[in-house]
Amino acid sequence: MSVTTSTDLSHLKPSEIGVISSIEAEDSLFHRLAALGFRTGKKIELIRCASFNGPLQVRIGNTDIILRRSEAIRIKIRTS
Numbered sequence: 001m002s003v004t005t006s007t008d009l010s011h012l013k014p015s016e017i018g019v020i021s022s023i024e025a026e027d028s029l030f031h032r033l034a035a036l037g038f039r040t041g042k043k044i045e046l047i048r049c050a051s052f053n054g055p056l057q058v059r060i061g062n063t064d065i066i067l068r069r070s071e072a073i074r075i076k077i078r079t080s
Helices: 027-035
Strands: 005-008 017-023 043-049 056-060 063-067 075-079
Touching (some): 017 027
Antiparallel strands (some): 005 075, 017 075, 043 056, 056 063
């Protein structure tokens, strides 16, 4: 039996995979993230974190995207 936990994207560790449960952002950021493929129910993998609270590299499908931490904390995910 697996336990599902909920957190934001900035708390994943490299190579961990989660499923987007919600995006809590203002309209402009929400639409920009949606255009990049961030949608509820999509799997997302953290590839790497830059040093000193720098940006995160994530993968959705075959697309790698660089996000600011301030954007990543608005993306809520489920992990198991």
